[in-house]
Amino acid sequence: MDGSSPNFSTWVFTLIFLSLMWSCQSATKEESKASIPEEILAPEEATGKFPYRRLSTYGFFEGEMAQLAPNPSLIRYQPASSLFTDYALKSRFAYLPDGQKAILEGEELNLPQGTILVKNFYYPSDFRNPEGERRIIETRLMIHEETGWQAYPYLWNESQTDAVLKVVGSEVVVKYVDSQGEEQLINYLVPNKNQCKSCHNKNETLAPLGVQTKHLNHEIAFKDGSDNQLAHWTKLGKLEGFLGEAAHPSLINYEDKNQALEDRAMAYLDINCSHCHQAEGPASTSGLFLTYGQKDPLKLGVFKTPVAAGKGSGKHTYDIVPGQADASILLHRMNSTEMGVAMPEIGRTSIHAEGVALIREWINQMNYK
Amino acid sequence: MIRSLFLFSLGLLLLSCGSESTEQTYDSSTLRRATLQEVEALVEAFILAEDSSTISIPSGFYDLHTQLILDNKTSVQIKGAGMDQTVLSFRNLKSGGEGVKIVGKEITIENLSIEDAPGDGIKAQHTDGITFRKINVTWTNGDKSKNGTYAIYPVQCKNVLIEECIASHSKDAGIYVGQSEDIVVKNSLAFGNVAGIEIENCDRAEVYGNTARDNAGGILVFNLPGLPKGDGRKTRIYDNDIIDNNHENFATSIGDGPNGNTVTMIPPGSGIVLLAAKEVEIFNNRILRNKTYGVAIASYQVTGFPAKAPNWSPYTSDISLHDNEYDRGSWSSLPDLTRELGQLVSLYNAHGWLKTQDIIYDGIWDESLASSIDSNPMRICIQEPSIKDLRFTRFYLMEGEDNIESFKDYAPFEDCKPSPAGLDSLRILHSKIL
Numbered sequence: 001m002d003g004s005s006p007n008f009s010t011w012v013f014t015l016i017f018l019s020l021m022w023s024c025q026s027a028t029k030e031e032s033k034a035s036i037p038e039e040i041l042a043p044e045e046a047t048g049k050f051p052y053r054r055l056s057t058y059g060f061f062e063g064e065m066a067q068l069a070p071n072p073s074l075i076r077y078q079p080a081s082s083l084f085t086d087y088a089l090k091s092r093f094a095y096l097p098d099g100q101k102a103i104l105e106g107e108e109l110n111l112p113q114g115t116i117l118v119k120n121f122y123y124p125s126d127f128r129n130p131e132g133e134r135r136i137i138e139t140r141l142m143i144h145e146e147t148g149w150q151a152y153p154y155l156w157n158e159s160q161t162d163a164v165l166k167v168v169g170s171e172v173v174v175k176y177v178d179s180q181g182e183e184q185l186i187n188y189l190v191p192n193k194n195q196c197k198s199c200h201n202k203n204e205t206l207a208p209l210g211v212q213t214k215h216l217n218h219e220i221a222f223k224d225g226s227d228n229q230l231a232h233w234t235k236l237g238k239l240e241g242f243l244g245e246a247a248h249p250s251l252i253n254y255e256d257k258n259q260a261l262e263d264r265a266m267a268y269l270d271i272n273c274s275h276c277h278q279a280e281g282p283a284s285t286s287g288l289f290l291t292y293g294q295k296d297p298l299k300l301g302v303f304k305t306p307v308a309a310g311k312g313s314g315k316h317t318y319d320i321v322p323g324q325a326d327a328s329i330l331l332h333r334m335n336s337t338e339m340g341v342a343m344p345e346i347g348r349t350s351i352h353a354e355g356v357a358l359i360r361e362w363i364n365q366m367n368y369k
Numbered sequence: 370m371i372r373s374l375f376l377f378s379l380g381l382l383l384l385s386c387g388s389e390s391t392e393q394t395y396d397s398s399t400l401r402r403a404t405l406q407e408v409e410a411l412v413e414a415f416i417l418a419e420d421s422s423t424i425s426i427p428s429g430f431y432d433l434h435t436q437l438i439l440d441n442k443t444s445v446q447i448k449g450a451g452m453d454q455t456v457l458s459f460r461n462l463k464s465g466g467e468g469v470k471i472v473g474k475e476i477t478i479e480n481l482s483i484e485d486a487p488g489d490g491i492k493a494q495h496t497d498g499i500t501f502r503k504i505n506v507t508w509t510n511g512d513k514s515k516n517g518t519y520a521i522y523p524v525q526c527k528n529v530l531i532e533e534c535i536a537s538h539s540k541d542a543g544i545y546v547g548q549s550e551d552i553v554v555k556n557s558l559a560f561g562n563v564a565g566i567e568i569e570n571c572d573r574a575e576v577y578g579n580t581a582r583d584n585a586g587g588i589l590v591f592n593l594p595g596l597p598k599g600d601g602r603k604t605r606i607y608d609n610d611i612i613d614n615n616h617e618n619f620a621t622s623i624g625d626g627p628n629g630n631t632v633t634m635i636p637p638g639s640g641i642v643l644l645a646a647k648e649v650e651i652f653n654n655r656i657l658r659n660k661t662y663g664v665a666i667a668s669y670q671v672t673g674f675p676a677k678a679p680n681w682s683p684y685t686s687d688i689s690l691h692d693n694e695y696d697r698g699s700w701s702s703l704p705d706l707t708r709e710l711g712q713l714v715s716l717y718n719a720h721g722w723l724k725t726q727d728i729i730y731d732g733i734w735d736e737s738l739a740s741s742i743d744s745n746p747m748r749i750c751i752q753e754p755s756i757k758d759l760r761f762t763r764f765y766l767m768e769g770e771d772n773i774e775s776f777k778d779y780a781p782f783e784d785c786k787p788s789p790a791g792l793d794s795l796r797i798l799h800s801k802i803l
Contacts, residue, residue, distance in 0.1 A: 168412040169435050171463065189464050193416045194438035198465065204441060204472055204495050279597065282494060285524050285548060287595040298595055298678070305629040305674050307593060310488065310518025310541050315621070317629035317674075329629065339487030340517060345466040 041162055050143050055154045055163035058141075060093065060118055066136060066160040068120055073098075075236065076222070077229055079215035080251045081271040083199075084352040085121065086186050087178070088137065089130065093118040094211060096238050104230070104241035107249055109213045117142040117208055123186075126177040137172050138190045139163050142200070142208055149206040151196035167193040187349050198346050199275045201282050209275055214292070217250035251292055254358065265362035266292050268355055272344065288319055301330055302368055309333075312341045325363035334359060388615050388637075390561040390583050391513070394505055394535055395453040397484060403429040415439050423447075426481060428454035436465035442473040449481025452505040452535070459486040467492040467522070471499065479503050485510065485517075490539070492522040499526050505535040506543075513538060513561075513619045519545040520562070523552075525598070532556050540620050541632050542567035542589070546574065548598035554579060563620045564589050564632050565611075571601040580610040585618040586632075586639035587611035587659065590646040592681060593631065594669070599680025602647045611640045612657040618708065627708065631672060636661045636711030638704055638725070645669040648687040658698035661705045661714050662726040664690060666749055668733040671710065671766070684735050684747055690728065691752040695759055697725040718762040719775040727759040730782070731766055743781050750785045 044057045052058055055065075062069050070076065074093035082090065096102060097114035104110075122136040139154045154163035155170050169192035178184050191198075200206050210216075216229040230248070233239035242248070252259045254268040269277075270292040276283035277290040286307050289299040298304050301319030306312070306329055314332045321327045333343035335356050342348070403411075408431050414424045415437045421444040428450040437457065439445060449455030459468035468486035471478070475498035482505040483490045490506035493499045506520035520536035523529045524547040534557040536543030543562035546552050552574040558581075559565035565581030567589040568574045574590075581587035588611055592600045617623070620633040627633035635642060638661030643649055645668060656663040669676050669683035676683040703723045705711030715723050730749060732742055739746035742763075753759060756779060763782075765774040 167416050168409050171434070187463070191464070192412060192435045192438070194440045194470075195436060195465060197438075197440055284597050285494070287597060303675055304595055305593075305631070305672075307596060308489075308518060308522075308524075308541070308545075308547065309630060310620075311514075312518075313628045313630050315625055315628055319629075339462065339464070340466075345488070346464040349463070 041157075041164065050145065051141070051150070051152045051165055053165050055139055055141075055156075055165075058116070060095070065162055068136070074118065075233065075238065076220075077211065077216060078220050079210040079271065080218050081215070081254045081267045083209070083271050084348060084355055086174075086188055086348050086350050087127075087176075087184075087352075088121040088123055088188070089134075091120045091122070092210065101237065102233065102239045104213060104239060104248070107213050109211065109216070111144055111208070111211065113144050113146060115144040117211055119210075123174050123176045125175075127179040128177070128181065135174065136160060136163075137174065137188055140196070142206075149200070149208065151193060151200060151206060153190055153193060153196070155190055166190065169193075169195065189346070189349060191346055195346055198282065199344070201275065203280045209271075214249040214251045215271070217245055217248050218253075255354075261358075261362055261365060265359055266294070268358055272355065276344070297368060301328075302366075310340060311338075312343070314341070320363055320366070322366035322368035323364060325360040328363050331356065331359055331363060388583070389513070389617050389619075391511055391538070392561060392583075393507065393509060394537070395456075395482060397430055397456040397458070397482065397509075400428065400430040400454070400456055403431045407431070408433060412437060418442055418445055420444055426450070426455045426457075430456045430458060432458050432461060433468070434461050434463055436462065436468065436470060438470045439476065440472055442476070444475045445473065445477075447476070447478040447481075449479070449504075451480050452482050452503055455481040456484055457481060458484045459490075460484065462487055470494070471496055474498055476500070477502065481505075482507070483520075484508065487517055489518050489522045490520040490536075492519070492524065493526055493529075494524050495526070496523070497527040499523055499528070500530040501532070501534050502530070503533045506537075506539075507535070508538040510538075513540070514622055516540045516619075519543075521545070522547070524548055527551055529553070534558075535560075536565075537561040539563065541630065543584070545569065546571055548596060548601075549574075558582075559584060559587075561616060563616075563618055564635060565614065567591065567632075568604050569593060569601070570596055570598045572603060574601075574604040576604065576606045577608045580612070581614065582610065582612045583616050584614045585616045585620075585637045586635040586642050587614040587656075588640075589632075589635070589642045589644070590649050591631065591642075592645040592647065592669075594645075594676065594678030594681045594683070596681075599678070600645070600647055600682060604646070604649045606641065606649070606651045607653045609654045610657070611654055611659065611663075614639055614659045615702065629674070631674075634672060634708055634710060636705035636708035636714070638662070638702075638711065640664055643667060643685050643688060644672075645681070645683050646685045646688070647682075650689045650691075652689070652692045655694045655696075656727075657694070657696040658702065660698060660702040660725055661711050662729050663693075663695050663697075664728045665710070666690075666728070666730040667710075668731055670733050671731050682735075684733065685749075686747040688748070689750045689752075691750075693753060695727045695753075695755065697727060697760065713764065713773070714762075717764065717773050717775050718760070719777040720760045720762065724760060726762050728753075728761045728779075730761075730763045732763045732776075733766060745781050745785055748785060749782050751779055751782045756783070 095116040100112035102111045119140045122134045124130045124134045136156045141152045155166040156163040170190040172188045174186045174188045219226050230242045234242045254264045269290040273290040304319045316329045319329045325331045336342045423446045426449045467489035469491040471493040477500040479502035508516035518541045520539045520543045526549040529552040531554045536559045538561040542564040543559035544566045547569045550572045554576045556578040560583045562584045564586045565584040569591045615638045640656045640659035640663040642665045704715045734746045761779045763776045
C-alpha cells in the first residue's frame with residue numbers, strides 16, 4: 001500500500017466534513033503583560049561562592065556595565081557559525097582562572113574548573129547601526145563548578161545598570177528596526193535555568209556549545225590584530241595542545257557565501273540543531289542526527305519517516321525529500337512559530353528567514369537516487 | 370470507478386457513525402487559581418530540587434508559562450493533592466517540547482493533572498526508575514486538532530511503572546512508552562486519543578488491567594526503523610478492556626489523510642495493532658465493539674515506507690494470541706473506510722464486504738525462511754477457544770494492490786507452540802518494580 005496518495009474516499013470525506021462538521025471556535029486569549037517594577041538591588045559581596053545574585057558582583061565589566069567592556073582577564077570568543085536566537089546579537093567572553101589552562105586533546109577542548117563563559121544577548125535599536133544604541137536583555141553564565149557545568153541566566157534591568165539572576169526565566173518584549181529598516185517586535189523568552197540543558201546537553205550533563213574546538217578554530221579580530229582563537233589562547237598561556245589550525249577540526253561560517261552550499265547547510269544544521277539531534281543529545285530518540293560530518297542519508301533525514309513529531313509533520317511524510325524542500329518536514333518545522341511544530345523547541349519565537357532560505361536551497365539542489 | 374462510487378455512498382452513510390469525544394474526567398475551571406508567586410515558586414522548586422526530596426504541589430490551577438524540568442536528580446517525589454485538585458496547565462507555554470520533563474533516577478510523580486501542553490504532556494527521558502501514579506494528562510480544546518502529541522511519554526528509560534493514570538485526547542498516543550526496557554502499564558485508562566496505549570521499540574513490557582476505550586486504536590505494539598534502539602521484544606498484553614475504539618483518527622486534519630507518522634494510518638475501529646512486533650503474548654483481554662477489527666497482526670511493509678534499517682526487521686513474529694473475549698458489536702457499526710488498512714478490511718476480508726473482523730493477519734512473511742506461509746514461518750499462534758465463531762482473515766498482499774487475496778483458514782496458525790514472551794524475565798521484573 002502506498003501511504004501518501006490521497007484517494008477518492010479521502011476527498012469525499014473532506015468535502016462532507018467541511019460542509020457538515022467542525023464548528024471550531026478558536027479561543028484566542030490576549031495576555032496582558034504586567035511590567036515588573038524595577039527592583040532596588042541590595043548590595044552583594046563577592047564571596048567566591050557562586051552564583052551571585054547580581055551580575056555586577058562578578059566584576060566582569062569595567063566602567064559602565066552596559067558598555068560590556070571586559071576586564072583584561074576575559075577573552076572574547078566567537079564561534080564560526082552562530083545559533084539563531086531571534087536575531088539577538090551576542091557578545092561572548094571566556095574567563096579562565098589565573099594560572100589555569102584549557103587542554104586540547106583531539107577534538108575535545110577541556111576547560112579547567114573555575115572557567116566562566118559569559119554570553120550577552122542584546123538588540124541594537126536599529127540593526128542598520130549595530131554599534132549604536134542597544135538594549136541588553138540577558139547574560140547567561142556557564143560556570144565550571146566542582147560538580148560540573150552549571151548555567152545561570154541573568155536578566156538585565158530597564159535602566160541597564162545591572163542584571164539579576166532569574167532561574168525561572170522571563171519574557172521581554174523587544175522592539176527594533178531591522179536591517180531592511182522595518183520595525184520589528186519580538187516576544188523574547190529568557191529560558192529558565194533547566195531549559196538551558198535542552199540545548200547544552202551531552203549525555204545528560206550540561207556542556208558548553210560554542211566553546212568547542214570546531215567552533216573556535218578560526219581567525220577573529222583581537223585588539224592587537226587578527227588571529228586564530230586557539231592560537232591566541234595559546235599565546236596567552238591559556239591553552240595547551242593546539243597543533244595549528246589544520247591539525248584540528250573546524251567549522252565554516254554558514255553566512256559565508258563563498259563556501260559550498262552543502263557545507264554551509266551542514267554548518268547551519270550543526271550549530272542550530274545538532275546539540276539535540278546527535279547520538280549524545282536529547283533528540284537521539286528521533287534517529288535524526290544533524291552533526292556537521294553526518295554522511296548517512298537516513299540519519300540526515302533523507303526519506304526518513306518521523307517518530308514522535310506529532311503535528312510537527314504537517315502534511316509531510318519524510319524529514320527530507322531531496323529536491324522538494326517544501327515537502328520536507330525539516331523545513332516545515334524551521335518555517336513555523338507554532339508551539340509543537342517549531343524547531344528548535346526553545347530559543348526562538350520568530351522565523352529565521354535567512355536560515356530557511358539556505359536549507360530550502362540545499363534540499364532543492366539535493367540529488368539522491 | 371464502481372468501487373469509488375461505492376465508497377462515496379458509504380462515506381455518506383458512515384458519517385453518522387463517526388465518533389468524537391471531548392469528555393473530561395475532571396473540571397479544572399472551578400479550582401482556585403494559583404498566584405503568580407505560587408507558580409514561580411513551583412518552577413523554582415523543580416529547578417532547585419535536591420536528591421531525595423519531595424516537591425509537594427498544593428491544590429490549585431497553575432497557569433504555567435515555562436516548562437517544569439527536573440534535571441538529573443535521584444529519588445525525588447513530585448506529589449499533587451489529587452488528580453482533581455492539582456492542575457498544571459500549559460495552555461500558555463511559550464517554548465519547550467513538553468510541559469513537564471524529567472531526567473534522573475528513581476523519580477515518582479503522582480496525584481495531579483496536566484492540561485493542554487502544546488507538545489507532549491509529560492516526558493521522562495534517560496531515567497532509571499520512573500513511576501507515574503494517578504496522574505491525569507489531557508487536553509481541553511474543543512478542537513482536537515490543536516492537541517499535543519503524547520500525554521504520558523517515557524522514552525529511553527528503564528524500570529517504568531505507569532499505574533492508575535488517565536490519558537486522554539492526545540493527537541498521537543495517550544500512554545506512549547518508547548525505546549525503554551522493563552515496563553509495567555497497569556490499571557490505567559486511555560480514551561479519546563488517536564492511540565490509547567502504545568509500546569514502541571521496547572523490551573519487556575507488561576500491559577494489564579487497563580481500559581483503552583474510545584480511541585481510534587486501543588493498544589499498539591510497534592517497532593519502527595532507524596531509531597537508536599532497534600527491535601524491541603517481549604510484550605504481554607492481558608486482562609485489559611479494549612472497547613469501542615471507534616474514535617476518528619485526528620492525528621492529521623480531517624481530509625489530509627496520513628502523513629509520515631505511522632499512527633496517522635491507524636483506521637478508527639482498531640482494537641490491538643501489532644506492527645513489526647516481536648514476541649508478543651495477548652491473552653484474557655476483552656476486545657469488544659471495535660468496528661474494523663479486534664486484533665491486527667501486520668508487518669511494516671503495509672505502511673509503504675522504506676523497510677530497511679539496522680538492528681530491525683519489518684516482520685511481525687512470535688505472536689501468541691489466546692483466551693481473549695471478542696465482540697464485533699452491532700451490525701450497523703461498519704469498518705472504517707478512511708484509512709487504507711480500513712479499506713483493505715472493508716473490501717477484501719474473507720467474510721464479505723463491510724464485515725467487522727476479529728483477527729486479521731496481513732500474511733506477509735520473510736521469504737528467506739519459507740516458500741509458503743503454510744508452515745507459519747513467522748510463528749503466529751492463534752489459540753482462541755471461540756475461534757469457530759470469530760471472523761479471521763489472512764490476506765495475501767505480496768503481489769501488490771492488483772492481486773490481493775484473502776483466506777478464512779486459521780488452521781496453519783492454530784497448531785503451533787507459542788514462544789511465550791519471556792515469562793521468567795517478566796517475573797523478575799515484577800519483583801523488582803512492585
